[in-house]
Amino acid sequence: MKQTLKILVVDDNEVDRMAVRDALTKAGLQMELFEVSNGNDAFSALSTTAYDCVFFDYRLPDQHGLTFIQQLRSSKIKVPSVVLTAQGDEQIAVQLIKAGATDYLSKSKISPEMLVQVLRSAIRIYWAETQAALVNQQLRESHEQLIRKNQELERQQQQIQMQNFKLLEVSQLKSHFLATMSHELRTPMNAIIGFSQILFRSKFGQLTDQQADMVERILNNGKHLLMLVNEVLDFSKLEAGRLDLKAEIFDISKVINLAVGEMRSLADAKNLSLLVQTDLQNTLVFNDPVRIKQILINLLSNAIKFTESGEIWVEVKELPASRVTIVVQDTGIGIAPRDFKRIFEAFRQVDQTITRKYPGTGLGLAIIDSLVRMMGGKIFLDSKLESGSMFKIELPRQITLFTEAADAPAIQLDGDEIYSSAKNPHHSSSKTR
Template sequence: MEKTLKILVVDDELDRMAVRCALTQTGIQMELSEVGDSSDAFSILSTTAYDCVFLGDRLLGQDRLNLIHQLRSSRIKVPLVVLIAQEDKLAVELLKAGATDYLSKSRISPENLAQVLRSVIRVYRAEMQADLAKDQLRESHQQLIHKNQELEKQRQQLQMQNFKLSEASVLKSHFLATMSHELRTPMNAIIGFSQILLRPKFGQLTHQQADMVERILNNGKHLLMLVNEILDFSKLEAGRLDLKAEIFDVSKVINLVVDEMRSLAEAKNLSLLVRTDLQNSLIFNDPVRVKQILINLLSNAIKFTESGEISVEVKELSANRVTIIIRDTGIGIAPKDFKHIFEAFWQVDQTLTRKYPGTGLGLAIVNLLVRMMDGKIFLESKVGVGSMFKIELPRQITLSALGNDDLPLQLDRDRFFFSVKNPHHSSSQAR
């Protein structure tokens, strides 16, 4: 023990001298203080810190007990060594009350006092460290409780926000579906009347009038396409769009779409190629939605390609899956935009003066439809080189992807399975 210890001896004068003499011979650096009764001891211990207190047996037993109780109830922590005439029940009581150790007066010697002093101080320091650790644990526990309460508040707030967002999303989808439906009726009327005006039997229009009506017709069709996109997306997002599956020739659907889109490609001097590698081109799916997927992907490819070519390739992956690959030599997509490309209303150029128009729903609809068909979609692209969209679809979609209206098609599916097993069976027989 390097530091000078402060020791208090509480006893009558005669016994204090004996204890003092033994303590001074221990070789331990100490500063001794002495008092003669328990009240003086309590007063001095209330204001001054000591490293150890020796309580002599000249104090009445009850006085020592009272002093120990007073010190402990006042949360005055100090090692207490009681000196006893003999080991009896009183020693046990004193230890239970809070004394640290005891020593028989017959064993008072410099060696024993030094040993007891070192022992009680070591125990006391260990207790202080344990108390400090408990206080720290208690404080940490309180902090954790506080943090948990804060997290619970945040969780409840997030839950409320999620509920509000979900409610807003439902309202948005309902609004889009309602408005899209309401807009389609007048747009169909505009398109219909424009087509009637362009027929010669309803009167010959001047060149200028015909040009104006054609503009009305083309813009009406374009607007109707945008409205249909919004309506389809809102239905897909709300889970209200059902697939109407039937057996059809996927090669014919691809060729039909390519023929429809060829004029757009030729207007930009783009080559539009088709490659088919299928032993059996019959699949069980929704031909209207497969066509919609192809139109959206080809429209994007033509829109974002200024020169070069666009190709459509269809081939078998296995006996029960086919893949459709659309490549272009367009502007390409940066890797940082890959994670956003299938998000609704997202476009590479988000400015109001963007070069390429559109709702930003085409790829979002494609992604949702492909997933609905239990298929997969993959993207490869390089800025300035071009993009490749690959779609993998099962040859027959499961009934879980269909609405109740399609359940009677089970017979057609059985005939479809027969045609798959017999690829040389004619398509007309298969239907």
């Protein structure tokens, strides 16, 4: 409670006002006491001055106490108010408290002790109600802010969804464009490669050394360009979910030796040793031989591209739980740990500048990663700058594909059941159960 209180007494009866004044004085309160005799004067005083408490008779000459309380509330005048009632008017006092009064006191019970007790109680109640109202107002404002924020978040979410739809549409258009252009480019590229090979045949005439060199360059560049086009086509199919594995039983060691044989000339051109070690008790697997060869050629191509001296070796080994692992290791420039994840991203290369030393689409490892995942396998990378890289692929000996041919007959591969076409039990391009 403040040290000096401002108190207003509203009563048309001078004797009643004096009783209140004497009781407050005897209580020893430090106060400034103001007195008025009617509701209009009280309202004017409360409109211009802040009081700590007001005592008022519920029967004023110009208006009823209930009207007075309602007038204060409508004018948003807030002050602790104590109704002074006659004996037996407790029910009326209760109605006034419901209307907004803080407390009431019977005039017959006015005493210094009782008046101080009611005064302190009224002020505490008023401030408690004020704080509660303030907290409620803050809660309402916070609730309204949350509603506005939720509305804003919903609006932003709708915008993000619309942007995602647009991005998805653009991505689909991009994939369709890449697939169409890649397909269209393959036809003239195959013709260039085919005619270049024809020119090397002796029945069409002997080429001079200079002519042979130019034709060989055309052939090699044509093959390289076709490989890049095929990478873009494969990636667009993978991205659109339209690339299927054509599984069959085959000798994985033969496919690996074939891929190594195709890449050996590139290794020889850089004086790199290319070694192969196969340690398999059973070389038969059920997978897509074309894609296995593609994975290995991509890994070998990268190893040769990024290795200036030393050796490259391929190792194929058995793993527990009917799995095999293919390891391609080199002594090349290596990869920094921070780039391990980035190199498997589409169109991503460690050197992104237009003047980079090592060309390529940046799709090779992304395609390998997607193909290995489709086969139910995993790919691991271990590398150190200036020390070389090791790519290790773990694959199930028998991949599992899903098809409508759930009743396809089973055949055996050294104890492993493999589902294949009924027409050709030894060569299956159908999908497994």
